[in-house]
Amino acid sequence: MKKEVIKLRTGLVLVLLLCAKTIFAQLTVVTGTVTDSLTKQPLQYVNVYFKGANGTVSDVNGKYRLQTDRPRTAVVISYVGYKTVNITIEKFKEQNVDIALAVNAAAGNVTVKNRRKANYSNKNNPAVELIRNVIDNKPNNRIESYDYVEYEKYEKMQVALSNFSNKFTDSKFMKKYHFLFENKDTTTLEGKTLLPVYIEETLSKDYYRKSPEKNKSIIIAKKKVDFGEYVDNGGVSTFLQRLYENVDIYDNNIPLFTNQFLSPIADLAPSFYMFYIRDTITDESGVKSVRMYFTPRNTNSFLFRGTMLITLDGRYAVHKIDMAISKNVNINFVRDMHVNQEFEKNSMGRYQLTKSVVMADAAITKGTAGAFFGERTVSFKNFKINTPAPDSIYKGPAEETLANAETRSNDFWQSNRHDTLTNTEAKVYTNIDSLVKMRSFKRTMALASLLLAGYTSVGPVEIGPVNAFYSFNPVEGFKLRIGGRTLPKFSKRIYLETYGAYGFKDEKWKYFLSAAYSINNKSIYTYPLNYIKASVQRDTKIPGQDLQFVQEDNFLLSFKRGKNDKFLYNNNYRIDYVHELANHLSYTFGFRNWRQEPAGAISYTKQVNSQTVNIESITTTELSGELRWAPHEQFYQGKVYRIPIVNKYPIVTVDLTAGVKGLFKGQYNYQKINVRLEKRFYASQFGYADVLAEGGYIFGKLPYPLQTIHRANQTYAYQLYSYNMMNFLEFVSDHYASVNVDYFFNGFIFNRIPLLKKLKLREVVSAKVLYGGVRNENNPSLHPELIQYPQYNGSPSTFTLEKEPYIEGSVGIANIFKLIRVDLVKRFTYLDHPYISTWGIRTRFKFDF
Secondary structure (H helix, E strand, C coil): CCHHHHHHHHHHHHHHCCCCCCCCCCCEEEEEEEEECCCCCECCCCEEEECCCCEEECCCCCEEEEEECCCCCEEEEECCCECCEEEECCCCCEEECCEEECECCCCCCCCCCCCCCCCCCCCCCHHHHHHHHHHHCHHHHCHHHCCEEEEEEEEEEEEEEECCCHHHHCCCCCHHHHHHHCCCECCCCCCCCEEEEEEEEEEEEEEEECCCCEEEEEEEEEEECCCCCCCCHHHHHHHHHHHCCCCCCCCCEEEECCEEEECCCCCCHHHHEEEEEEEEEECCCCCEEEEEEEEECCCCCCCEEEEEEEECCCCCCEEEEEEEECCCCCCCCEEEEEEEEEEEECCCCCEEEEEEEEEEEEECCCCCCCEEEEEEEEEEEEEEECCCCCHHHHCCCCEEECCCHHHCCHHHHHHHCCCCCCHHHHHHHHHHHHHHCCHHHHHHHHHHHHHHHCCEEECCEEECCHHHCEEEECCCEEEEEEEEEECCCCCCCEEEEEEEEEECCCCEEEEEEEEEEECCCCCCCCCCCEEEEEEEEEEEECCCECCCCCCCCCHHHHCECCCCCEEEEEEEEEEEEEEECCCCEEEEEEEEEEEEEEEECCCEEEEECCEEEEECCEEEEEEEEEEEECCCCEEEECCCCEEEECCCCCEEEEEEEEECCCHHHCCCCEEEEEEEEEEEEECHHHCEEEEEEEEEEEECCCCHHHCEECCECCECECCCCCECCCCCCCEEECEEEEEEEEEECCCCCHHHCHHHHCCCCEEEEEEEEEEEECCHHHCCCCCCCCCCCCEECCEECCECCCCCCEEEEEEEEEEECCCEEEEEEEECCCCCCCCCCCEEEEEEECCCC
């Protein structure tokens, strides 16, 4: 249901789809895979060439591609330690030629050991023993083994399109954008024409201190393509950095494309990988290294295949590594992904990373259309080892950006880049700058924004969201709504938002109006937040419905199970001050005056002098404060929502609320405290678990509408943080504690079932447990003067949690058609309540890799 995430990613793809061209000609094209004739494993870096001409080498998966426009009829395949093979081919045709090379026993200068056999074993295996030495020496070869490290880091992120037909690029629609197609790259990927459409560069000075441990990065210069107002440029950058994260092979797990891959030198690597010694080489300094080939035991797992060089100088350090993922890995859209890293010996005799390249070739569909290529290159130089930096360097947040970082001149970049940009790369900046100034592009992106995000711009304002224009429910009947808000082009300080709605059954108008003032002169929707906002709203609300990243008036959520006629008319007057610090610690202070009127099946009644009295409304005035800590948080920035990118770091939120009697007609005194902890726990190859623990306590005597009404869900969409088999307003508490666990196996089980592994399905299980209760002073059955719980046909329909916890669980299949998660949800307790469902099928949409 995270529509804003889908919008952001799909919006980026839409921009990329505006520019692509692949040139086809009559060629002799030869493709295939080179393998070892004995082990059947692919061989990398094998020389493959047309006889009498230059050629190529096989990649880490043993694949190669040759092409020529000359009448060649023979291909030669040669590799040290193997017999050379000559293959006859047909000229001017595309053909596949797979080659199995046999070992050349006469090659005396090459040591070839541990060829794969059916009975591969770790026991008495020299290759495994060598890997165990590498694992044992990891602490000594990491950068954290030094007391101090200082270096300069340069990053270059690129995205290009590939495999688009001439029919598309030559179409009438694309004629205006032909200048984009002229900037082609034919050298990065063998046999492919790329159209670069995005580039981002960062130059930083990085520091590390062991005790007390601290990392600090000072960004000196930053430059990237700007797609204008219709694309969240910061979100694009964050999204790409999340896909192409830093690779540290000395870590047990390597995060790439939102997944965790087990490093070939992880502590558990011998249990998941097979290792083979290829040969021994000697570098110019006389240091001997072993060329080690590694491959997954299960090609469907999140593992790599490739080759590494391991030094034999007693340090057992990785000197170089080239690796790729298997095409069978349970990851969406990615056809191929490579990681190449180079290490150099420093003055202390240790090897340090000097260059890291991550490349991925992906496509939305199985065909060739819609493919894109991404590459992140990181280089390091000017190392200073064990030279202390001033303590002042480490103060403040872990990452700081100099004020002039984004305004550096071209001369500065030319002097300080670690690698010179090619003409094709450099032209991306000017091409995209020209693109965003075109009226036709602006019109296209406005339409895309309407369809994908639900908003469309009209000058300095935008109208939407479209999916909330129409909805229906039992109380209001058909409900029409229209709204809008101002954009930064209206004012960088003041932001206005409003909507009006009308219910044709209750014949009542609803409305919302807010005004916000940005203190830091930035949009109130972007990090870091720092604004004050005042709002007034009159609208309906379902007690206990708490949706994530979805408008409550969304048309699709109008369809609900069971009885859905418990509503409130809410009048809210709010003032909020929000301040977010650079270290992702934020605080919020709020004032709210809230008058609620029962509607539908809800009526507020209590006993006064043995008489039943109807209460038309409740009014409360609240003062609140929230403290939120989300270290190292990243997020996708949407139009309205800022959706966190989940990582290994916890998110802690503490809320304090006080009701003040007599202030603006507030009727009750009370205090509330709520604590919430969110954390993702990674289990490497066994998947990961998302855990949410929270609890709350209310001090004071107050009626049930002001107590905690637990999050319920009567829609057919699976809600992560709600109880999917609980009815609205079924449970209330004045104290509670809960734990929600969603465990994602990432295909660990299905990948081992022959008929299922090709579907790339993923297993997920969840459990939700809620403890709670109502103290005697707040129990309406003991105190008739309190508002009584609602009833259906004379029977209670709202309850407390005093007998036992509420428990529900689910088993599900995710990644259906790469988008859909379907859960079978079962409710295990309180099965005697009226109008409940004890089990059900729930669906959730999620765009993910």
